[in-house]
Amino acid sequence: MSFIITVIAMIIAYLIGSVSSAIIVCRLMNLPDPRSQGSKNPGATNVLRIGGKKAAIITLLGDTLKGFLPVLIVVLLDLNSMTIAAVAFAAFLGHLYPIFFKFEGGKGVATAIGTLIAVSWPVSLCWFATWGIVAALFRYSSLASLTASVAAPFYIAYFTADINLIVVYIIMMMLLIIRHRSNIQKLMNGQESKIGEKKK
Secondary structure (H helix, E strand, O other), X not given: OHHHHHHHHHHHHHHHHOOOHHHHHXXXXXXXXXXXXXXXXXXXXXXXXXXXXXXXXXXXXXXXXXXXXXHHHHHHOOOOHHHHHHHHHHHHHHHHOOHHHOXXXXXXXXXXXXXXXXXXXXXXXXXXXXXXXXXXXXXXXXXXXXXXHHHHHXXXXXXXXXXXXXXXXXXXXXXXXXXXXXXXXXXXXXXXXXXXXXXX
8 A cells, every 4th residue: 555655645746846837937928938938948047038037936836836735744644654756756857858848857956856845844944045155155055056966965874865866866866966967068168147247
């Protein structure tokens, strides 16, 4: 029975994760499809670029909530850590490869953070602290996100020592790094835009 519950919860989480906040917000606000403009990534950063702060904030909240809510529900239901980890992964995967939008999803940072907040608030606080420090020192949002995300499994290991969560978040962060490969290349070439600068 627990296996069936886990599978059902994963399917629901994946479907929720597949709701692309960026595309929906852009359609509602009569903005260009984010998959065809700017970086062509359906995420908050690209929405900021093509639609401004209001659209970007709504997108960011939407992407965060679709990771937060499914995980929060299984946490409140006191389900086992394997189910919690599986649901977090499913919601994250839905954002990366949304079934409703031809599997063209975003890079996953906001959705991953949403799951982390529901899993462990100390871990999420450490993530935000890491992001803030790196962003303040180097002024690269992508570098800050990548650094904080790479550190996340270590924070999970420290605060929860739960092997299911550790393994799943290592996989999630590896996927997140892969999705940021263009940003990594730009960082290496000195071409990545800094916080507050226009995109090059």
